[in-house]
Amino acid sequence: MQKKVSSQPRARPRADKERNRARLIAAAKQVFAARGAAASLEQVASEAGVGIGTLYRHFPKRDVLLEAVYRQETDTLVDAADRLMAQQEPVEALREWLLLFVDFIDTKRDMADALNTLIGGPEPLYSGTPSHLASSIEALVDGAIKTGTFRIDIEPLDLLRAIAGVANIRPGQNWKPSAIRMVDLLIRGMQIER
Amino acid sequence: MQKKVSSQPRARPRADKERNRARLIAAAKQVFAARGAAASLEQVASEAGVGIGTLYRHFPKRDVLLEAVYRQETDTLVDAADRLMAQQEPVEALREWLLLFVDFIDTKRDMADALNTLIGGPEPLYSGTPSHLASSIEALVDGAIKTGTFRIDIEPLDLLRAIAGVANIRPGQNWKPSAIRMVDLLIRGMQIER
DNA sequence: CAATATACGGAGGCTTCCTCCGTATATCAA
DNA sequence: TTGATATACGGAGGAAGCCTCCGTATATTG
Known part of the structure; x- marks a missing residue:
């Protein structure tokens, strides 16, 4: 019919x-x-x-919108990773990129709690856009390991999580110096001691 | 009148x-x-x-209730800090206490997002109960520094924040091994290299 | 210029938050 | 005991946000 x-x-x-x-x-x-x-x-x-x-x-879902909003910014980070890896010594490239990540959070700190939502949710930013930040940080870490002076036994993404933890937890404060020092602390921790 | x-x-x-x-x-x-x-x-x-x-x-506020709920658990952690400091070598005491902190998060992981809310909010758990965890972690870090083999240039609380970052970000996953490795990474990073 | 697949809009049902104030009760003085 | 009253309780109800559903509008195609 x-x-x-x-x-x-x-x-x-x-x-x-x-x-x-x-x-x-x-x-x-x-x-x-x-x-x-x-x-x-x-x-x-x-x-x-x-x-x-x-x-x-x-x-x-709200997450999807947030991810779309940040897509451009994370793209920038991804590009920076490529550039740094080409131009810098591996460990230094990793360090600088982590500092860029701190800046990234800082710039968008207006929405610090947004990041929190994103990160905390079941569809986290860093696993929601794995091709993005995940592959970048992984490549950087790989490079550093290949130098033979570097080791890491955690997921590379955990580095970002630790930094985000330091940063996001205090939306209003001046967390940035702390985050920067955390970057150095992490790098030191991964450096093979002599 | x-x-x-x-x-x-x-x-x-x-x-x-x-x-x-x-x-x-x-x-x-x-x-x-x-x-x-x-x-x-x-x-x-x-x-x-x-x-x-x-x-x-x-x-x-919801925070206040959450804090009350966790009061007992955090008290336990505070007690453990005293005990560890009395019984262990300082750096080891710090390490073990951080592992207890991981366990603490783990036990209450049912409310992982709760912790996130708490931590992310303007009235964070760790600054809301400063007399609690803050003073414990500070005392432990102090002890470690006094050994002369240890240094730290971040707020002691940032150690907890980093760990919580690794943990909380993935409510459902098996984040615990990662968090444990993060503890060791942090400790290594704070150890003065020879 | 139809025909129609696509996309839009926003009313409305539902949930949760949080305040406000009339009512109930624990405590105290006599 | 009992009356007075400081304290605390309870829950209705306004406000806000979430998200779905479906009638209406429109872009596209032949």
């Missing part, structure tokens, strides 16, 4: 889809920066000039 | 107050363990057999 069985799939996705997605990311970046990562999603939607339903269609 | 100006303050607080407080803590311990630290406070109240108003009167 069907009038028509055919269903011809669209050739390309509709234009408004991509446009709204972009708007939502921009709005989220702004709103999260202003009110923290726990900001109302309804607010993000209205800031973007779209309905709440549209937001949820594009980003089913 | 007052009928009576006198106001005679009670000699001792009412009995029901303390009783309800105890009930609330017990209920919270149970509910948090079962449903995670984000569990509804209304649920805690009803489990305790008191009204929601009573809960809020006793514990104005």
Whole structure:
């Protein structure tokens, strides 16, 4: 009793889809920066000039939206890893990259609790975007190990977790010097003693 | 136009107050363990057999309740610090205590996200109960430094933060081995190289 | 210019938070 | 004991956010 069985799939996705997605990311970046990562999603939607339903269609979970917002920034970090590995001695490259990671957290510290949510949740930033930060830190650590002066018996990502722990735990404070010193402490701990 | 100006303050607080407080803590311990630290406070109240108003009167913020729930456990850690310092060589005492801290997180991992909330918030566990864990870890670190084989240029509490970072970030996983290795890594990093 | 696959919007049901204030009760003085 | 009253209790209800659902609108295609 069907009038028509055919269903011809669209050739390309509709234009408004991509446009709204972009708007939502921009709005989220702004709103999260202003009110923290726990900001109302309804607010993000209205800031973007779209309905709440549209937001949820594009980003089913808050995490997904946050990841999209940070994608660009993490891309920058990934690029930096490549650059450092090409230009620096391996251990120094790792050290500098970890310091960049500290800066990354610092820049976005407005949403420190956002990061916390991300990191703490079941879909953590660092495992949600494994191709991203994970592969970078792993490559850096590999390089350092190959020098023979370096050892590590934890997951490379745990380095980031430790740093994030030092940083995120105190949203308002000046945690940054502490985080920097933690980087050095970690490096020292991984250096093979002579 | 007052009928009576006198106001005679009670000699001792009412009995029901303390009783309800105890009930609330017990209920919270149970509910948090079962449903995670984000569990509804209304649920805690009803489990305790008191009204929601009573809960809020006793514990104005979720943090305060969480802290009360953990008070006993952290007390245990504080005691352990004293014991270890008396019985062990300083650096070893620090190491063992950090491992106990890992266990502490592990035991309560049901509420891992609770810890996260606590730690991430503006009223963090470790600064909310400074007399507790803070003074313990500081004393341990002091002892280690006095041996002359040890140095540290970060806040002692940052050690806990790093460990918590490694642990809390992955609620469901088997993070414990990683955390243990992180303890050793940190210790190595603080050991003065020869 | 249909026809129709896609996408949008936002009302509404649900949950939790937290305050406010009328009611109940423990304590004390006489 | 008993009345007075300082204290504490309870829970209704307003506010806010989450997320789904489905009728409506629109981009795209032949």
